[in-house]
Amino acid sequence: MILRAYLGRRMHGSIALVLAGFLTLFAFIDLFDEFDQIGRGQFRLIHAFAATALLLPTRLTELLPVALLIGGIWALSQFAQSSEFTAMRAAGLRPVKVLGWILGFGVPWVACAFVVNEWLAPPAAIQSQSLRALGGQSLIESSARTGNLGSGIWVRDIRREPDGGQVVQRFVNISRVNSDGSLGPVEIIEFDGQRRIQRHLRAASALSGERRGLLLREVQELRWNPYPVEYRHNELFWEGGIDQTVIRLAAGRPERMSALDLWRFVRYLRSNDQTADRHELTLWRRLATPLGGLVMLVLALPFAFLQARSGAMGARILAGVLIGVASHLMSALLGNLGLIQGWPAPVLALLPSALLLTLTLAVLTIVNRRA
Numbered sequence: 001m002i003l004r005a006y007l008g009r010r011m012h013g014s015i016a017l018v019l020a021g022f023l024t025l026f027a028f029i030d031l032f033d034e035f036d037q038i039g040r041g042q043f044r045l046i047h048a049f050a051a052t053a054l055l056l057p058t059r060l061t062e063l064l065p066v067a068l069l070i071g072g073i074w075a076l077s078q079f080a081q082s083s084e085f086t087a088m089r090a091a092g093l094r095p096v097k098v099l100g101w102i103l104g105f106g107v108p109w110v111a112c113a114f115v116v117n118e119w120l121a122p123p124a125a126i127q128s129q130s131l132r133a134l135g136g137q138s139l140i141e142s143s144a145r146t147g148n149l150g151s152g153i154w155v156r157d158i159r160r161e162p163d164g165g166q167v168v169q170r171f172v173n174i175s176r177v178n179s180d181g182s183l184g185p186v187e188i189i190e191f192d193g194q195r196r197i198q199r200h201l202r203a204a205s206a207l208s209g210e211r212r213g214l215l216l217r218e219v220q221e222l223r224w225n226p227y228p229v230e231y232r233h234n235e236l237f238w239e240g241g242i243d244q245t246v247i248r249l250a251a252g253r254p255e256r257m258s259a260l261d262l263w264r265f266v267r268y269l270r271s272n273d274q275t276a277d278r279h280e281l282t283l284w285r286r287l288a289t290p291l292g293g294l295v296m297l298v299l300a301l302p303f304a305f306l307q308a309r310s311g312a313m314g315a316r317i318l319a320g321v322l323i324g325v326a327s328h329l330m331s332a333l334l335g336n337l338g339l340i341q342g343w344p345a346p347v348l349a350l351l352p353s354a355l356l357l358t359l360t361l362a363v364l365t366i367v368n369r370r371a
Contacts, residue, residue, distance in 0.1 A: 003088060004101050010078070011105050015071030022063045023056060030055055034132075042134040054128035057121040058256060061289070064113045065296045066324040068106060072300025073320040077313055085304045095364065099301060106297040110290040117286065118258045125256040126248070133178070152176065153250045157241045158272045168192060170240060172214075174206075177251055181244075182207055186216060188238060199223050201238065208244045213237055241272070254282040262286065277339050284349035285335075292353045299323065299360045305367040327356060 034048035079085040089095075152175040159168045173187040184205035190198045203216035216238055221231040249257060249265040257265070262283040269276035303316055331352040338348040 003093065007075075007079075007098075007101060008105050010075045011072060011102070014075040015067055015109065018071040018074065019060070019063060019067035022067055023059055026059050026063065027052055027056065030059075037132060043132070047131045047134060051128045051131045054124040054131070057116050057124045061113045061117040061121060064109060065289075065293050065327075066321070068109060068293050069296040069300055069324050070317055070320045072102070072297050073303045073316050074313070076300055076304035077316045080304050081313070095301075098304070099298065099364075102297055102301055103294055106294045109297075110293040113293065114290055117289070118260070122256060122258045122261065126252070129252075153247070155242055155246065155250055156272050156274050159241070168198070169195070172240070172242060174247065174251075177247065183214070183247070186214065188240075197224055201236070203236075208242070208247055210244060212241055212243045213239045214242060241268075254279050257282070259283060259286045277342075277345065281335055281339065281345045281348055284345045285331075288349040288353060291350070295353045295357045295360065296324070296327075299356060302360065302363045302367045305364075327352060330355075 031048060031052045034051050037043045038045055038048055076085070079088075152173055155172045155174070157170040157172060159170070169191045171189045174183050175185050175187075177183055182205055184203065186201075186203045186206040188199075188201040188203075190200070192198050200222040201216065202220045203214075204218035206217065207215040209215075214237070216236045217234065219233040219236045221233065221236070222228050223231065245261075245264065246268055249261055249268075254262065257279075262279055266276045266279050266283060269279065300320070303320075334348055334351060337343075338345075
């Protein structure tokens with residue numbers, strides 16, 4: 001127990017120090033990015049610091065696997081260089097027991113990261129984006145990572161009969177989400193079961209709430225019956241399957257959603273006959289994050305068997321950084337390839353960790369025999 005407590009104290013201290021260093025570095029990078037917005041609209045210096053601070057929970061979950069790897073390498077390499085680990089093994093300490101200890105050390109870290117990722121990071125990211133809206137940035141993130149277009153978000157909504165038959169198919173375009181929660185302009189195109197256009201709505205603004213549907217304002221309505229007839233309304237409530245939650249999820253990045261929100265959004269997309277592969281893969285990656293963090297920590301164990309002559313501390317830490325980068329690139333490559341080929345999302349999420357764990361155990365066995 002004394003050895004376990006001593007090893008754990010050194011491991012936790014190294015991981016905390018590495019994680020703090022990474023968070024500080026990325027906070028400075030994020031802060032410099034926010035400086036470009038100062039002076040635009042109502043965005044001020046205090047908003048830049050607040051937006052940077054609100055991104056720290058997201059950064060923590062992103063950086064923790066690499067921090068576990070580098071912190072573990074740092075602590076275990078110090079044991080190897082001072083021959084403490086050799087003395088422990090000579091006293092009868094088995095590598096299997098050390099492996100169990102290291103897994104136990106990693107559980108609090110990955111559990112804390114999971115809690116932060118689920119309950120702190122998503123609302124903090126939303127508040128950070130709201131602060132950027134003071135400088136004129138849109139709350140809709142349009143990029144290849146989100147799947148949103150420069151014209152805003154497009155949502156498909158299907159109204160079905162009780163027996164499941166399709167009645168109306170609607171396409172909703174929301175150009176902008178304002179900081180006060182209002183939407184606008186909003187465009188809605190409705191088709192019948194034979195894909196004939198029925199109605200076209202164009203609203204200057206709209207409001208969404210917990211109730212499904214949108215309250216449209218300054219509405220121009222075109223109906224085909226069978227010829228187009230135009231109507232104008234100051235306000236019009238559009239009954240649809242879209243609510244505040246769906247808009248918030250569709251406007252943001254999948255990586256910054258909680259697992260529960262991802263699951264809800266995947267269900268919504270599936271119910272409306274839309275592809276949800278990217279969001280489903282992100283959901284499974286979120287669930288596999290604790291396993292990935294533990295694998296990264298276990299990956300540091302073979303460095304404890306290397307003597308001082310096997311390489312300096314800087315070289316070992318550099319090796320850890322390269323391993324972390326290679327793991328991230330492999331996960332991204334497998335994810336993109338799997339989305340193209342239609343591979344199962346659970347396999348794509350768990351395969352990188354499984355490959356790294358197999359490689360780690362094989363290297364650990366070889367190094368243990370040579371030592």
